[in-house]
Amino acid sequence: xxxxxxxxxxxxxxxxxxxxxxxxxxxxxxxxxxxxxxxxxxxxxxxxxxxxxxxxxxxxxxxxxxxxxxxxxxxxxxxxxxxxxxxxxxxxxxxxxxxxxxxxxxxxxxxxxxxxxxxxxxxxxxxxxxxxxxxxxxxxxxxxxxxxxxxxxxxxxxx
Amino acid sequence: xxxxxxxxxxxxxxxxxxxxxxxxxxxxxxxxxxxxxxxxxxxxxxxxxxxxxxxxxxxxxxxxxxxxxxxxxxxxxxxxxxxxxxxxxxxxxxxxxxxxxxxxxxxxxxxxxxxxxxxxxxxxxxxxxxxxxxxxxxxxxxxxxxxxxxxxxxxxxxxxxxxxxxxxxxxxxxxxxxxxxxxxxxxxxxxxxxxxxxxxxxxxxxxxxxxx
Numbered sequence: 001x002x003x004x005x006x007x008x009x010x011x012x013x014x015x016x017x018x019x020x021x022x023x024x025x026x027x028x029x030x031x032x033x034x035x036x037x038x039x040x041x042x043x044x045x046x047x048x049x050x051x052x053x054x055x056x057x058x059x060x061x062x063x064x065x066x067x068x069x070x071x072x073x074x075x076x077x078x079x080x081x082x083x084x085x086x087x088x089x090x091x092x093x094x095x096x097x098x099x100x101x102x103x104x105x106x107x108x109x110x111x112x113x114x115x116x117x118x119x120x121x122x123x124x125x126x127x128x129x130x131x132x133x134x135x136x137x138x139x140x141x142x143x144x145x146x147x148x149x150x151x152x153x154x155x156x157x158x159x
Numbered sequence: 160x161x162x163x164x165x166x167x168x169x170x171x172x173x174x175x176x177x178x179x180x181x182x183x184x185x186x187x188x189x190x191x192x193x194x195x196x197x198x199x200x201x202x203x204x205x206x207x208x209x210x211x212x213x214x215x216x217x218x219x220x221x222x223x224x225x226x227x228x229x230x231x232x233x234x235x236x237x238x239x240x241x242x243x244x245x246x247x248x249x250x251x252x253x254x255x256x257x258x259x260x261x262x263x264x265x266x267x268x269x270x271x272x273x274x275x276x277x278x279x280x281x282x283x284x285x286x287x288x289x290x291x292x293x294x295x296x297x298x299x300x301x302x303x304x305x306x307x308x309x310x311x312x313x314x315x316x317x318x319x320x321x322x323x324x325x326x327x328x329x330x331x332x333x334x335x336x337x338x339x340x341x342x343x344x345x346x347x348x349x350x351x352x353x354x355x356x357x358x359x360x361x362x363x364x365x366x367x368x369x370x371x
Binding site: 002005006007009010013014017018020021030032034035036038039040042043044047060061063064065067068069098099102110111112113115120121122123131132133134135139151155 | 166167170171174175185188189192198272359360362363
């Protein structure tokens with residue numbers, strides 16, 4: 001079973017890294033969260049019954065681990081304007097910078113919003129997001145609109 | 160202004176190369192399986208185990224008091240304390256420890272996982288608080304009693320009757336005062352220990368329940 005588990009993680013480790021990337025601000029936190037997610041997936045692996053897709057199951061465990069974990073500082077909303085100004089100052093933005101700005105903006109979202117935005121960016125249908133989060137697909141849509149508004153404010157920049 | 164669908168494009172075209180740098184080998188994944196979990200429930204379980212050990216040490220100490228003092232009254236008092244406080248609490252703690260060992264909520268969706276996690280944490284913090292608060296007057300009372308008894312045996316407090324109702328009332332008052340002082344201290348300590356984390360989890364759950 002261990003071999004099968006290791007192979008599964010190896011094959012889908014991108015999911016874990018994406019979750020860590022969204023929830024962690026530095027490499028040390030990233031590694032700690034990655035380790036914790038692997039441990040929790042290993043704990044849950046015997047009970048996985050293929051009722052849902054393996055990726056949905058992995059997202060569910062990974063996001064639950066990330067949300068309930070004891071992590072350090074969270075950026076406060078009072079800094080929101082500061083980042084917005086920094087973004088506005090830049091006239092020429094490369095794709096790499098775009099991604100960094102996106103990460104930076106996501107840092108200001110709540111833990112629940114981060115999960116929803118990650119699943120949205122991963123192009124998951126609202127039904128699957130609903131299955132992972134436990135809210136209705138309609139409410140996912142409402143929530144997503146609010147998040148979009150928030151991100152729009154944060155990423156206000158002239159191109 | 161950047162549009163939200165652009166975000167999805169930025170994400171999909173860049174994320175794979177970004178996380179590709181983080182990719183780890185199968186052997187490393189295998190090593191991770193042997194590491195120690197920092198999960199909140201595992202931490203609570205470790206704390207509970209420490210509590211159980213402390214309870215057992217206290218139980219042995221309380222059981223030693225009548226052996227040391229060798230009086231019928233003290234024996235009865237200690238037997239009551241052990242039977243009414245220590246044994247039931249120890250059984251409850253052991254039951255809770257086994258329950259936490261089996262507890263795993265991450266297979267559920269985020270909302271129900273959070274609900275279960277919050278319920279477990281609240282239950283644990285409640286028994287931890289009341290257990291510690293209950294131990295304070297008992298330990299205070301016994302400690303005071305043994306000190307006074309010992310001082311009298313050593314020749315101090317010659318005209319002092321350890322068993323008089325006035326002395327017992329004084330010791331009892333001291334134990335109650337100790338409990339009153341420890342109440343806010345315990346509240347603060349528990350909040351510092353897990354309270355803030357519990358609040359954070361409740362905040363997440365509230366956000367998910369907004370739609371209902």
